[in-house]
Amino acid sequence: MGTNYLQNPGTLKIDLMLQGLRSTDRSITDSSENSGLDIVLPGGIRVNVPCGGVFTRNSPYELIKTGKGYAVTDGDDSIKVTLAGNPAFYSRQTKSGVRFSDIATVHGSYVVITPQSGCEFFEEGIECTYCAGNFDKDGPGRVFSIDDILEVVEAVKKEKIAGIIYLSIGFSKGSDGGIQFLTPYIEAIKKFFNVLVAVEALPPKRNQWIDHTYAIGADSILYNIEIFDKELFEVICPGRSKLIGRNRYLNALKYAATVFPSGTVASHLIVGLEPPGSTRMGIDYLTDMGVVPILPIYRPAAGRALRIEPLTTEIILPVYRHLYKTVRDRKINMNWVRDISVITTPIEGRALFGDGDKEGSKFFESFYKSRLGRKTAWGLSTLRRKLRVKGAAGPPDETGGSGAKSGEGDD
Amino acid sequence: MGVEIDRRPLWLLLIIKAARPIFFATLAVIFYYLVVLPLPEGLSAPGRNAIAIFILCLVLWVSNVLPLAITSLFAIVLVPLLGVLSRKETYSIFGNEAVFFILGAFILAGAVMNSGISNRLSLGIMTRFGGEPRRLVLSIFFLAAILSFFMSEHAVAAMLFPIVFEIAKGLGLRPGKSNYGKLLFLALAWGCVIGGVATFLGGARVPLAVGILNESTGLTINFLTYTLAVIPLVLVMMVVASFLLLRIFPIEITDVSRAHTLLYARIQSMGKVSVREYSVGFILIATVLSWMFLGEHVGLASIALAAVVVLFVFKLVKWKDIEEYVNWGIVLMYGGAITLGTALERSGAAEWVATRTIGEWGTSPVAVIAIFSLLTLLLTEGISNAAVIAILLPIGIGIAGKFNMDPTLVTYAIAIPAGLAFSLPMSTPANAIAVSSHYITVRELIKSGLIMSVTAWIVFNLVANYYWPLLGLWGN
Numbered sequence: 001m002g003t004n005y006l007q008n009p010g011t012l013k014i015d016l017m018l019q020g021l022r023s024t025d026r027s028i029t030d031s032s033e034n035s036g037l038d039i040v041l042p043g044g045i046r047v048n049v050p051c052g053g054v055f056t057r058n059s060p061y062e063l064i065k066t067g068k069g070y071a072v073t074d075g076d077d078s079i080k081v082t083l084a085g086n087p088a089f090y091s092r093q094t095k096s097g098v099r100f101s102d103i104a105t106v107h108g109s110y111v112v113i114t115p116q117s118g119c120e121f122f123e124e125g126i127e128c129t130y131c132a133g134n135f136d137k138d139g140p141g142r143v144f145s146i147d148d149i150l151e152v153v154e155a156v157k158k159e160k161i162a163g164i165i166y167l168s169i170g171f172s173k174g175s176d177g178g179i180q181f182l183t184p185y186i187e188a189i190k191k192f193f194n195v196l197v198a199v200e201a202l203p204p205k206r207n208q209w210i211d212h213t214y215a216i217g218a219d220s221i222l223y224n225i226e227i228f229d230k231e232l233f234e235v236i237c238p239g240r241s242k243l244i245g246r247n248r249y250l251n252a253l254k255y256a257a258t259v260f261p262s263g264t265v266a267s268h269l270i271v272g273l274e275p276p277g278s279t280r281m282g283i284d285y286l287t288d289m290g291v292v293p294i295l296p297i298y299r300p301a302a303g304r305a306l307r308i309e310p311l312t313t314e315i316i317l318p319v320y321r322h323l324y325k326t327v328r329d330r331k332i333n334m335n336w337v338r339d340i341s342v343i344t345t346p347i348e349g350r351a352l353f354g355d356g357d358k359e360g361s362k363f364f365e366s367f368y369k370s371r372l373g374r375k376t377a378w379g380l381s382t383l384r385r386k387l388r389v390k391g392a393a394g395p396p397d398e399t400g401g402s403g404a405k406s407g408e409g410d411d
Numbered sequence: 412m413g414v415e416i417d418r419r420p421l422w423l424l425l426i427i428k429a430a431r432p433i434f435f436a437t438l439a440v441i442f443y444y445l446v447v448l449p450l451p452e453g454l455s456a457p458g459r460n461a462i463a464i465f466i467l468c469l470v471l472w473v474s475n476v477l478p479l480a481i482t483s484l485f486a487i488v489l490v491p492l493l494g495v496l497s498r499k500e501t502y503s504i505f506g507n508e509a510v511f512f513i514l515g516a517f518i519l520a521g522a523v524m525n526s527g528i529s530n531r532l533s534l535g536i537m538t539r540f541g542g543e544p545r546r547l548v549l550s551i552f553f554l555a556a557i558l559s560f561f562m563s564e565h566a567v568a569a570m571l572f573p574i575v576f577e578i579a580k581g582l583g584l585r586p587g588k589s590n591y592g593k594l595l596f597l598a599l600a601w602g603c604v605i606g607g608v609a610t611f612l613g614g615a616r617v618p619l620a621v622g623i624l625n626e627s628t629g630l631t632i633n634f635l636t637y638t639l640a641v642i643p644l645v646l647v648m649m650v651v652a653s654f655l656l657l658r659i660f661p662i663e664i665t666d667v668s669r670a671h672t673l674l675y676a677r678i679q680s681m682g683k684v685s686v687r688e689y690s691v692g693f694i695l696i697a698t699v700l701s702w703m704f705l706g707e708h709v710g711l712a713s714i715a716l717a718a719v720v721v722l723f724v725f726k727l728v729k730w731k732d733i734e735e736y737v738n739w740g741i742v743l744m745y746g747g748a749i750t751l752g753t754a755l756e757r758s759g760a761a762e763w764v765a766t767r768t769i770g771e772w773g774t775s776p777v778a779v780i781a782i783f784s785l786l787t788l789l790l791t792e793g794i795s796n797a798a799v800i801a802i803l804l805p806i807g808i809g810i811a812g813k814f815n816m817d818p819t820l821v822t823y824a825i826a827i828p829a830g831l832a833f834s835l836p837m838s839t840p841a842n843a844i845a846v847s848s849h850y851i852t853v854r855e856l857i858k859s860g861l862i863m864s865v866t867a868w869i870v871f872n873l874v875a876n877y878y879w880p881l882l883g884l885w886g887n
């Protein structure tokens with residue numbers, strides 16, 4: 001079956017994410033045990049593949065060494081791939097003695113940083129059922145200092161490995177969705193570096209926090225609803241459902257799409273935890289609001305076989321095609337959410353249609369990936385913020401006060 | 412205030428943002444064009460440059476794209492740079508008496524407000540006159556006007572400023588936003604301006620004009636004749652101003668009892684009148700009396716500054732306490748404006764404008780009065796009123812001879828309108844003090860002042876043509 005997908009990097013990415021990759025090289029399987037293996041497929045498509053372990057035992061794909069490089073083979077055919085390799089800064093430590101690799105993980109053009117571990121859903125036993133518990137593993141209270149994070153960002157900038165700093169946070173009980181905590185980090189990064197910042201947070205209770213998030217320098221925002229189906233959302237994400245509510249997710253996303261630039265408001269819909277039809281409905285709903293759906297594939301954690309069966313590439317490929325077509329038809333900018341190895345972004349859907357080979361597409365691809373392209377994106381994003389934001393960027397008045405309120409607290 | 416997201420189309424926001432640089436670029440081009448214009452007959456290069464700087468500053472003051480003070484400082488830079496006056500001369504003009512009078516007035520106002528005595532005075536005024544909002548505004552207006560009959564209008568403005576400010580604060584009026592706040596300070600400024608022209612006592616300009624008249628012709632004007640000649644204009648202007656004050660900005664409050672209660676509570680909490688309050692009050696009264704009786708000899712500014720020194724000698728106020736009351740922006744603005752006005756005068760630009768206008772339009776005695784009064788009204792907005800008199804009166808007396816007119820008529824036509832500056836903060840301390848409150852903007856002052864200026868010009872000419880003959884002023 002794999003043979004069908006091997007020649008199209010778009011389909012291969014999905015199939016690899018779904019089935020994983022075998023390897024006999026212990027050094028590779030060991031190093032990618034927790035975070036997967038980042039490889040670059042033809043056309044520059046990055047994919048983070050589960051490599052080794054139980055999950056990949058039945059995969060038709062194997063990573064093999066070919067001379068100086070690597071290839072992925074399904075036994076009949078093979079294609080050349082590149083191992084993304086670990087950035088040099090992973091091996092360094094901050095002045096306070098924290099390993100850079102503990103602070104940041106590079107996924108394609110994104111550097112993911114979670115300044116505070118811990119998610120309060122765990123305290124009440126209402127964590128998301130699929131959650132790998134990454135947030136919790138160091139125990140609550142592990143907080144990286146702003147200085148530590150600035151050191152990492154500086155290293156990232158020096159190595160020129162990624163253009164976007166992605167800050168994420170777990171659930172905390174405040175009404176701000178975690179933004180109050182992230183504010184000094186975002187402000188510090190923006191003050192010292194010309195980089196784009198994406199923020200993954202939880203929908204705040206009031207829309208003024210969304211304005212605030214944009215005003216302080218976030219260039220992109222993600223409120224990950226994860227599951228679109230109402231009932232499944234309640235079952236799979238009890239914490240999100242109980243303490244935030246599905247409507248608030250949707251309303252916050254809708255509001256954010258009026259504040260942030262086109263294509264910079266996004267939400268995950270996990271493929272494999274709900275029927276494909278429901279994911280398709282989610283895609284339609286989100287894109288109607290101007291939100292970019294991002295479709296990660298559920299990767300079962302030990303002892304948590306939650307995914308719907310059967311889950312095959314044949315079944316989910318039409319969902320990805322639908323994603324690309326819908327985002328394109330709704331004229332939502334696809335260039336923001338791109339080149340992330342752990343998920344499939346709408347722009348990668350081009351490859352599914354063969355659109356990626358067009359000359360115009362190729363030109364824009366390489367421009368957006370170039371340093372000039374990144375600088376332009378940063379410049380335009382900064383200019384837009386300067387034009388749009390009025391007044392002082394202080395935290396919203398918690399007593400109420402003025403500001404947009406539509407769709408808030410309606411759960 | 413939190414953030415607000417402007418959702419208007421980005422192209423529109425870009426145009427709005429670009430408007431400022433485009434505005435400055437256009438202004439620079441126009442300015443350049445003005446300073447390279449071929450010299451018209453009778454105008455020197457420094458005179459042409461002075462007019463160009465004046466136009467530039469007027470646009471900047473009115474548009475408010477730069478803070479008022481910065482425009483004034485810019486004028487001070489341009490005047491020597493374009494050879495209008497020497498550097499030394501330019502900077503020395505800044506040390507004008509009026510600038511120090513304003514500075515002294517701010518410090519005195521600060522001391523009065525800081526001591527708390529302004530609360531008691533405000534409450535007194537409100538209890539007596541402030542039954543309802545309209546009545547309170549009119550009371551302030553009439554109080555300022557009537558006081559200006561008997562003493563320098565500048566001194567009245569300085570004296571009433573802390574009281575009106577306290578009332579505005581007590582009413583919880585938001586500076587720049589509240590219509591009622593605008594009206595309170597307009598009432599103060601207009602009261603001083605209108606009242607100030609009623610007698611010889613309102614300011615130094617009428618004695619100056621009479622002095623010039625006497626020197627050139629041997630003729631004179633006495634106190635009573637002057638007042639009789641001007642009183643219909645003053646009364647009509649007072650009626651017009653009262654009417655406008657009740658209509659120009661819709662009043663947003665329905666009663667003033669809130670300020671009354673607040674001031675009362677504040678005074679209660681202050682306890683009995685303290686020695687400090689008595690002392691500040693005493694110094695204030697002594698200052699006002701000195702302004703009235705010694706102003707001419709000692710100078711208003713010297714009296715104000717002497718009072719300030721006395722306040723500090725007796726430790727009635729600390730510098731830290733009054734610093735927040737001194738509006739340095741207005742002081743700088745006024746100083747720069749005076750420098751520019753003097754530059755117009757000394758470069759011959761003002762005289763050139765006057766002679767050109769009179770030469771073209773002054774075809775009959777009635778027209779001469781109309782033109783002189785109009786020119787004076789316009790010039791007094793940008794130049795100190797004493798300077799306007801010094802520029803225009805000698806020309807006026809000469810022209811009067813040409814038409815066989817009584818030179819006293821021209822003296823009236825210049826001395827009276829010279830005091831009627833309603834539109835710009837740089838024209839008179841009363842306006843400057845009103846703008847310094849931040850309740851009223853320059854643009855609002857101009858908008859309302861223009862109506863007053865046009866009315867004043869029309870009424871003045873009606874009075875001159877139909878009332879003065881009754882006094883025998885057009886004579887034989």
Ligand code: SF4
Nearest residue numbers: 119127128131135170
């Ligand atoms: S929000 Fe859900 S997925 Fe995220 S850390 Fe908490 S429990 Fe895990």
